[in-house]
Amino acid sequence: MANRENACWVAEMGIIPYERACELQxxxxxxxxxxxxxxxxxxxxxxxxxxxxRNGSQDHLLASGxxxxxxxxxxxxxxxxxxxxxxxxxxxxxxxxxxxxxxxRDVRWFVEQLEETMIRTSADxxxxxxxxxxxxxxxxxxxxxxxxxxxLGVHLSRWVTSHGFAYxxxxxxxxxxxxxxxxxxxxxxxxxxxxxxxxxxxxxxxxRIVAHFADAFDAEPTAANCEALSALLPDFxxxxxxxxxxxxx
Numbered sequence: 001m002a003n004r005e006n007a008c009w010v011a012e013m014g015i016i017p018y019e020r021a022c023e024l025q026x027x028x029x030x031x032x033x034x035x036x037x038x039x040x041x042x043x044x045x046x047x048x049x050x051x052x053x054r055n056g057s058q059d060h061l062l063a064s065g066x067x068x069x070x071x072x073x074x075x076x077x078x079x080x081x082x083x084x085x086x087x088x089x090x091x092x093x094x095x096x097x098x099x100x101x102x103x104x105r106d107v108r109w110f111v112e113q114l115e116e117t118m119i120r121t122s123a124d125x126x127x128x129x130x131x132x133x134x135x136x137x138x139x140x141x142x143x144x145x146x147x148x149x150x151x152l153g154v155h156l157s158r159w160v161t162s163h164g165f166a167y168x169x170x171x172x173x174x175x176x177x178x179x180x181x182x183x184x185x186x187x188x189x190x191x192x193x194x195x196x197x198x199x200x201x202x203x204x205x206x207x208r209i210v211a212h213f214a215d216a217f218d219a220e221p222t223a224a225n226c227e228a229l230s231a232l233l234p235d236f237x238x239x240x241x242x243x244x245x246x247x248x249x
Contacts, residue, residue, distance in 0.1 A: 005102065008217070009037065009224035010210055013044035018051065018076055018087060021095065025162040027233050028097045032160045037232065039102075041213060041221070042095040043206055046087040048073040050179060053153050056083035060180040073178065080163035082136065082153035083183030090170035090191070092206055094213070100159040103217060111136060111152060113216040114165045118150035120212040121167065121205065127195045137182070138167070140190050147190035151182060167209065168192065169200050 013021070021044060031037045050073055052058060060083060061075070068075055087093060094117075100110060115131055118138035122129035129149060132139045138150035150167045168191035176189040192200050214221045230237035 006218055006220050007038040008098075008214065008219035008221050009040045009228075010221045011040060011042050011224045011229060012206065013042055015045045015047065015089070018046045018049040018074060021046065021093075022076075022078065024229075024233070024236060025095050025097060027236060029157060029160050029162050031232060032097050032099055033158055035099075037097075039099060039217075039219060040097040040224070041210070042097070043209070044093050044095070045089055045091060046093060047089070048175060049087045050075045050084065051080070051087065051153075052077045052084045053080050053082035054078070055081060056183060060084040060183045061178070062180065063178040067178070071175075071178075073175070078153075078163070080153035080155045082151070084179045085151050085153065085166060085182060086175045086179060086189075087166055088171055088175055090168070090172065090193075090202070092167045092169055092202065092209060093164070094167070094209065095164045096161050096213070096217075098161045098217065100156070100161060105159055107154075107156060110161065111154065114152055114154075115150070117209060117212045117216050118165060118167050120215075121208045122149060122192065122195070124208045125192060125196055125200070125205075127192065135182070135184065140195050142190070145186075145188070147188045148181065149190050149192065149195065167205075169202055169205050 028040055115138055119129045129138045129140055132146055136152045137148050139146045140149050150165055152165050153163050154161055155163045170193045171191045173189050181187050181189055210221055
């Protein structure tokens with residue numbers, strides 16, 4: 001393990017199927033519980049996927065299985081908090097694997113720090129974003145009402161976190177029509193590109209997310225690619241050599 005108390009590996013995984021991302025998180029959580037690794041922030045995108053949190057209602061899925069198959073959208077129930085949401089290309093997903101005993105044993109504080117990360121990232125691109133009373137996430141106030149730019153859904157096991165946040169950069173917002181986003185009827189999603197009216201550089205946005213995440217959690221981020229992680233989890237990465245090779249390129 002890294003010798004700095006506030007070390008945090010940042011692993012940019014590219015596009016990874018949701019199911020494999022969940023398995024990777026599960027493995028990293030066990031390593032973090034055993035103090036075999038420092039804190040980790042996984043950054044990735046997913047193929048078109050709808051996920052349902054443990055407190056969610058499947059009634060909030062508006063599309064039939066046939067429609068999902070036609071649109072090539074996967075559906076997964078999951079153990080994160082929250083209701084239903086969409087993941088897809090152009091959305092930056094962050095999965096923090098943090099030991100909160102080394103930060104603060106306070107779930108509300110943890111959630112607020114993730115919200116603050118997205119709020120400050122939006123501000124870097126001149127988009128005013130804020131919290132909404134009684135609702136998690138990051139919201140943009142528009143003449144037509146509040147629109148959600150960033151969603152949250154977390155899980156804790158012995159104070160080690162998993163799952164996290166999803167921040168819309170250039171997301172195709174039409175896919176949110178397949179669900180009642182976050183179980184909130186009438187809620188509209190937005191993206192950084194829609195809010196700014198211009199094309200966004202995802203690499204630049206990821207850099208801002210990492211910087212604000214590091215500030216929020218007093219972390220010292222260090223890049224950790226698939227090659228570094230594969231030394232710890234060889235069987236996981238051997239199952240997907242193409243993904244690992246792409247990351248090393």
